[in-house]
Amino acid sequence: MTIPDNSIRAGAASTQTTSAAPVHRRWLPMVQRALFNALLLLGAFLSAFPFYWMFVLATQSTQQIYSWPPHFLPGNSLITNYQNMLTVIPFWRNFFNSVFVATTHTVLALLFCSMGGYAFAMYRFPGRNWLFAVLLATLMIPWMAGIVPWFILISKWLHWINRYEALIIPGAASAFGIFWMRQYIQESIPVELIDAARIDGCPEYTIFFRVVAPLLLPAFAALGILIFVGNWNAFLGPLLVIQEKIMYTLPVALSLLRQDPKRGFDAGVLMFGTSLATLPMLIVFLLATRQFMAGLTIGAIKG
């Protein structure tokens, strides 16, 4: 909370000095630069430190973690923590579940979202405007509005308890994704291209799947990462639907790690599992930062 505070002060100082004393103009930018850099560096440290701490604790034994003062360097219980973790949850099975659910969900979502976005961007059909308005309005509806009947539908009528369909299908055609794809297609796909394909006698579906879809690869990467991360991190849905340990996705499995039936609470084991579950997303993010940022900002800015 010191962040806005300091910066306001820095801003205030600048107006005072620039208007009052021209002599200060020369050193003021340097002070300002030092202040800004210090502020940002502190923020970046606070942002990144919990990750460091998570990885360090993952290598320590319970005795080391519960000692005073804390150990800031890695311990040597990495392998013990790993073995202990496997006695509580079937980690690699849970890991695979998460990979499977998030991957299939993302592929399906990219198909539906690009189709929908393409239709809203490129066709002028009756009802287009109000259908699009309905789609945008659904963005404002919170998940909790229908959560009770949603669960009844999933469990009693579709019999999807302990089935991954429940985690893959319901959110696959997301309004946000269609909106996002529409923005992207409007800006990057020239209408002339589609007209030319039509004149050449291309059927409509061939135009989309053979001509347009290959041009959307960067969009698939950007939106795909966003959707994948969201599904990987989802908690409430899997918590409600999946009721067997072996079927859990990672977040639900992690929540189980808090209570080891044999040894009670073991922070090292818990942090080990958390690190392993978080690491793939960190790697994906660091490898594809550019796509990630593009994914976020197209949705937000071009509206």
Place this chain on the structure above:
Amino acid sequence: MTQLATAVPRRRSVSLWREMRRNWVAYAYIAPFFILFAIFGAFPILFSLYLSFQQWNGISPIQFVGLENYARLLADRLFWLSLWNTVFIGVIAHIPILFGALVLAFIVNSSLIRWKQFYRAAYFLPVVTAPVAVALVFGTLYGVRFGLINWVLTTVGLPAIDWWGGTGQWIKPAIIILFIWRWLGWNMIIYLAGIQGINPELYEVAAIDGASLRQVFFHITLPLLRPIILFTLVLSTVGAMTIFDEPYMLVGVTGGANNAGLTTALYLYNNAFQFAHFGYASAIAYVVSAIIVLVSVFNIRVFGRSQTEA
């Protein structure tokens, strides 16, 4: 169209039909969204409204009770407490999340800063992390006897914090800190992209006129970012009012000491999935959702309108 319809509308309806047939591919492309939304979105929401007037535990027959669920809600101390907790956490957390993110984005974008890519990545890291994982890591940082935060506090001579005990007065701050940590970077990236979309000539003109950084921020950046601020405000409202994962992991379904961390989403979860009070839970869901939509519409009205005036 009926037989009685005049010739003109009939011709219009025929051409409308022809237009629709000509564009059948477009309808096929948007069909997945509307079909899935009808099944998993619209139907549950409507059924939820129906359920909110019924009493049902999922097994015995559904029983109509009129407005009883809503009457009970009005008198339910725990519901009002959960609403207060949620609003308190949401509002206090979002002052730094929204305003701090804006200032940070402005600073990162200014010519005074190098390593912009580094800062963007560093601030964004928390956003890709699962709320469950974040809550578990913060759970160890908040450790009462061996937690790192208390070690720092006692090292600089401050008293250690009993995060979960006492009257629960530290539970909300614990959730708020976690929430700020996770969402500041997300908003910063959005604002940064918005700031970079502002015509640089405006800044050059301001610099020639001798405008200070503060004047530039309040008179150029802030007004031009209004639509983006609106976007983040609407998303933040929904996010803050439905906060579930973090309090669930930190303090459990009861919300901890004195229910200090009981949010409306947790209370809904308890009623629906712990006690199987489906009717009552639906009433909670409807009231909270109505509040969210009202706040969103209010935001859109206020910020959207001043946007068109500007």
